[in-house]
Amino acid sequence: MAVAGLLAQIPRPTDDEIDAGITNICRCGTFARIRAAIHAAADSDGAVR
Amino acid sequence: LKNVNNVKDPVNVPPLKKWSRRVFIGAGTVAGGGFLLGVAGFTFAPGRHSLVSDDAAVKGQLTTWITITPDNIVTILIPHCDMGQGTPTALAMMAAEELEADWPLVRVQEAPSLDAYANGYIVRAAGGNYVPAVLGRGVDYGAYKLAEWFGFQVTGGSTAVRGTGEYGMRVAGAAAKEMLLAAAAKQWGVNASECAAKGSRVTHAASARTATFGELARSATAQPVPTSPALKNPDRYTIRRTSPPRLDIPSKVDGSAKYAIDFTTPGMLYAALEIAPVYGGKLISVDTAAAEAMPGVKRIVKLEEAVAVVADSFWRARRALAVLKPEFSDGGHSDVSTASIFAAFDKALGAPPELPKDAAKTITADYRAPFLAHATMSPMVCTAKVEGDRAEVWTGVQDPLNARSVAAKALGMPAANIHVTNFLLGGGFGRGLPFNFDYVDLGVRVAKAMSPTPVKTIWTRENDIQHDYYRGAALSRHAGALDANGSPLAAHSNYTGGGNGEAVFMPYAIAKKNAKEKKADHPIRLGQWRSVLNSQHGFFKESFIDEMAHAAGKDPFEFRRGLLGHEPRFKAALEKAAAMSNWGTPLPAGEGRGIAICESFGTIAAEVAHVAVSPEGRLKVLHVYAAVDCGDVINLDSATAQVEGGIIFALSAALLSEIHIKDGRVVESNFRDYPMIHIADAPRVTTAFIRSDAPLGGLGEPAVPPLTAALVNAIHAATGIRVRELPIKNTPLKHA
Numbered sequence: 001m002a003v004a005g006l007l008a009q010i011p012r013p014t015d016d017e018i019d020a021g022i023t024n025i026c027r028c029g030t031f032a033r034i035r036a037a038i039h040a041a042a043d044s045d046g047a048v049r
Numbered sequence: 050l051k052n053v054n055n056v057k058d059p060v061n062v063p064p065l066k067k068w069s070r071r072v073f074i075g076a077g078t079v080a081g082g083g084f085l086l087g088v089a090g091f092t093f094a095p096g097r098h099s100l101v102s103d104d105a106a107v108k109g110q111l112t113t114w115i116t117i118t119p120d121n122i123v124t125i126l127i128p129h130c131d132m133g134q135g136t137p138t139a140l141a142m143m144a145a146e147e148l149e150a151d152w153p154l155v156r157v158q159e160a161p162s163l164d165a166y167a168n169g170y171i172v173r174a175a176g177g178n179y180v181p182a183v184l185g186r187g188v189d190y191g192a193y194k195l196a197e198w199f200g201f202q203v204t205g206g207s208t209a210v211r212g213t214g215e216y217g218m219r220v221a222g223a224a225a226k227e228m229l230l231a232a233a234a235k236q237w238g239v240n241a242s243e244c245a246a247k248g249s250r251v252t253h254a255a256s257a258r259t260a261t262f263g264e265l266a267r268s269a270t271a272q273p274v275p276t277s278p279a280l281k282n283p284d285r286y287t288i289r290r291t292s293p294p295r296l297d298i299p300s301k302v303d304g305s306a307k308y309a310i311d312f313t314t315p316g317m318l319y320a321a322l323e324i325a326p327v328y329g330g331k332l333i334s335v336d337t338a339a340a341e342a343m344p345g346v347k348r349i350v351k352l353e354e355a356v357a358v359v360a361d362s363f364w365r366a367r368r369a370l371a372v373l374k375p376e377f378s379d380g381g382h383s384d385v386s387t388a389s390i391f392a393a394f395d396k397a398l399g400a401p402p403e404l405p406k407d408a409a410k411t412i413t414a415d416y417r418a419p420f421l422a423h424a425t426m427s428p429m430v431c432t433a434k435v436e437g438d439r440a441e442v443w444t445g446v447q448d449p450l451n452a453r454s455v456a457a458k459a460l461g462m463p464a465a466n467i468h469v470t471n472f473l474l475g476g477g478f479g480r481g482l483p484f485n486f487d488y489v490d491l492g493v494r495v496a497k498a499m500s501p502t503p504v505k506t507i508w509t510r511e512n513d514i515q516h517d518y519y520r521g522a523a524l525s526r527h528a529g530a531l532d533a534n535g536s537p538l539a540a541h542s543n544y545t546g547g548g549n550g551e552a553v554f555m556p557y558a559i560a561k562k563n564a565k566e567k568k569a570d571h572p573i574r575l576g577q578w579r580s581v582l583n584s585q586h587g588f589f590k591e592s593f594i595d596e597m598a599h600a601a602g603k604d605p606f607e608f609r610r611g612l613l614g615h616e617p618r619f620k621a622a623l624e625k626a627a628a629m630s631n632w633g634t635p636l637p638a639g640e641g642r643g644i645a646i647c648e649s650f651g652t653i654a655a656e657v658a659h660v661a662v663s664p665e666g667r668l669k670v671l672h673v674y675a676a677v678d679c680g681d682v683i684n685l686d687s688a689t690a691q692v693e694g695g696i697i698f699a700l701s702a703a704l705l706s707e708i709h710i711k712d713g714r715v716v717e718s719n720f721r722d723y724p725m726i727h728i729a730d731a732p733r734v735t736t737a738f739i740r741s742d743a744p745l746g747g748l749g750e751p752a753v754p755p756l757t758a759a760l761v762n763a764i765h766a767a768t769g770i771r772v773r774e775l776p777i778k779n780t781p782l783k784h785a
Contacts, residue, residue, distance in 0.1 A: 018728060019727075019728060019729030020729070022727070022728050023727050023728075024727070024728075025426075025720060025725045025727065026697075026728075027424065027425065027426040027476050027478075027698070027725070028133050028426070028476065028690075028694050029693055029694035029695070029696065029697025029698050029701075029731075030690070030693070030694065030697075031697060031726075031727075031728045031731035032693060032731060032733060032734060033690075033693075034728060035728060035731075
């Protein structure tokens with residue numbers, strides 16, 4: 001939900017914008033993967049596959 | 050395991066079960082010595098192998114773990130829970146590899162909480178006799194019996210893949226394959242050795258005949274179970290060492306995965322808890338009138354050490370709990386504080402360890418680690434329904450069988466009368482291990498008071514942080530000696546807060562290395578926290594060896610490397626991590642690299658942290674490089690995720706986490722005062738696995754122990770400031 005909100009405001013966020021916009025805690029430590037996924041989502045056409 | 054207070058009486062040992070016809074391994078070695086010897090080097094309960102249901106032939110069940118249905122779907126039964134670590138997928142890959150199953154046709158299912166699925170592997174890891182070499186070879190019969198007595202069906206100790214997988218799944222898959230080949234050969238009147246299995250299909254090339262596993266499954270169950278099926282040459286692996294997507298991904302994405310918090314049952318009520326703030330305290334009094342008059346409140350349940358509000362929604366239960374002003378006793382611990390505990394540690398340690406008299410140079414250092422909470426993403430939940438002499442429990446634990454024992458004791462009924470349904474865990478980190486089941490204990494007691502109405506007792510984050518089984522605080526006092534050439538003569542430590550042979554082990558060729566435990570008891574409740582005692586000792590010993598390197602005027606990597614000639618696996622991992630990080634190449638001012646290496650749970654992990662510290666003291670962890678030798682990897686992506694996750698978990702704790710004790714109670718209560726790092730603080734992590742001929746090591750924990758030392762060593766390289774107290778945020782890093 002946080003990422004959907006971020007992408008609604010900033011369709012192609014930079015790493016700094018992700019740092020500022022995503023403040024969720026991930027106890028599994030997947031931050032690097034979340035960052036990659038945000039960039040992948042931003043680069044996609046948004047279609048459900 | 051400490052706090053061993055609710056185990057079944059070990060005197061009531063059930064009679065030994067006989068090996069049955071269905072046993073497919075070890076039968077050859079049983080003769081003579083009985084199965085005492087037959088299971089040596091083998092992990093599992095013999096009963097497990099004999100657990101084939103009466104309708105096995107109908108259902109196509111080949112062994113305990115593997116079911117093949119006529120639709121050619123292979124289902125692997127997983128005797129472990131999933132707390133996000135990917136164990137079920139890895140175990141299924143190990144079985145499917147040997148079975149020659151077509152991976153897209155493989156499913157997993159968690160085994161029910163039955164005695165037949167007890168696993169003994171954890172016992173040796175947790176029992177204080179931890180010997181990595183022995184663990185690597187499996188667990189003996191004695192450990193199995195302990196598991197049976199205690200009712201363990203544990204996921205912990207980084208054991209699932211190297212225990213259940215290595216000694217169970219692989220063999221089960223190979224045995225099932227041989228049975229399928231035999232069934233096909235019989236059907237076609239050919240020799241089984243002329244048939245081949247591949248992609249969930251058996252083929253006889255000479256006659257161009259082929260049949261799916263599903264078509265052969267029923268007749269395969271009639272085949273004798275091979276006693277020692279041939280295992281695949283690793284060079285021919287097609288599933289292992291790859292990264293198929295985890296089987297649980299769709300359910301996690303579409304929300305169909307069920308956690309304990311998701312469970313509901315008709316007529317269920319909700320309970321909110323307030324527990325005695327000082328461990329050992331009791332409920333003295335509580336005025337219930339105001340809360341009882343609030344909307345939705347059904348009853349205020351007074352327990353010995355807690356009070357619960359039961360209501361028709363959790364929100365209403367919490368609202369009513371907030372107006373209760375229960376009075377609790379302090380258990381006689383109101384004078385306990387962080388300061389008093391560390392003062393006792395300091396006193397117990399006394400003078401630094403003695404050093405050789407002929408040393409050219411000596412150094413001493415104290416390192417300090419705080420209490421830590423697990424803070425699993427999902428707080429504790431237990432739903433229970435108590436009716437007459439029977440009970441149903443729905444919860445999320447790392448050991449459903451021990452949870453059942455806890456419920457049995459709390460309810461005063463036989464374990465056999467209790468059915469436990471285990472759900473996915475939203476993180477474990479050791480919080481859900483045996484002897485940590487106060488949430489089951491409290492949950493079933495609340496439900497007993499409301500019998501026969503089912504009650505879901507939900508812990509808040511405040512309950513969780515304030516009533517954990519904490520990672521122990523520790524103070525460690527080190528003394529080291531160098532000769533005139535800067536070669537180490539001795540590296541000793543006295544430590545409080547617990548330790549064991551593995552945690553204090555230093556691989557370095559140093560003539561004198563003594564680590565001695567000094568006792569300083571305190572009443573804070575302790576448990577196992579990801580990587581257990583290695584989490585403190587990795588920081589202590591790998592910080593101190595770094596300090597010795599600096600005292601010797603040597604590069605910390607080269608200093609370690611020079612002391613590892615006799616430990617080729619350690620040396621290779623250290624060199625790999627250094628190479629990955631471009632160790633030795635120049636960095637801008639205010640940046641530094643630090644290295645550390647630890648073995649835990651049979652895996653060696655070397656890590657390099659690369660940090661930048663601004664002149665004002667603002668720390669940024671830029672990159673962590675990890676070189677990991679766990680023998681071999683099963684699912685490469687899941688293995689990488691465990692290393693990345695372990696590094697972030699350790700990093701968050703090292704930078705920020707600290708549980709304080711004041712007036713006998715825990716001060717922190719939520720993420721506002723027990724903070725975690727965020728995405729902006731997370732470094733890049735690069736992981737490399739070293740394939741060695743060592744037995745499979747664990748992966749859930751081994752990335753944790755070296756991280757903190759690598760980090761403080763990097764801060765020293767960047768600033769000249771040596772951090773000896775955790776968390777790091779407490780040390781000012783302002784530098785010129």
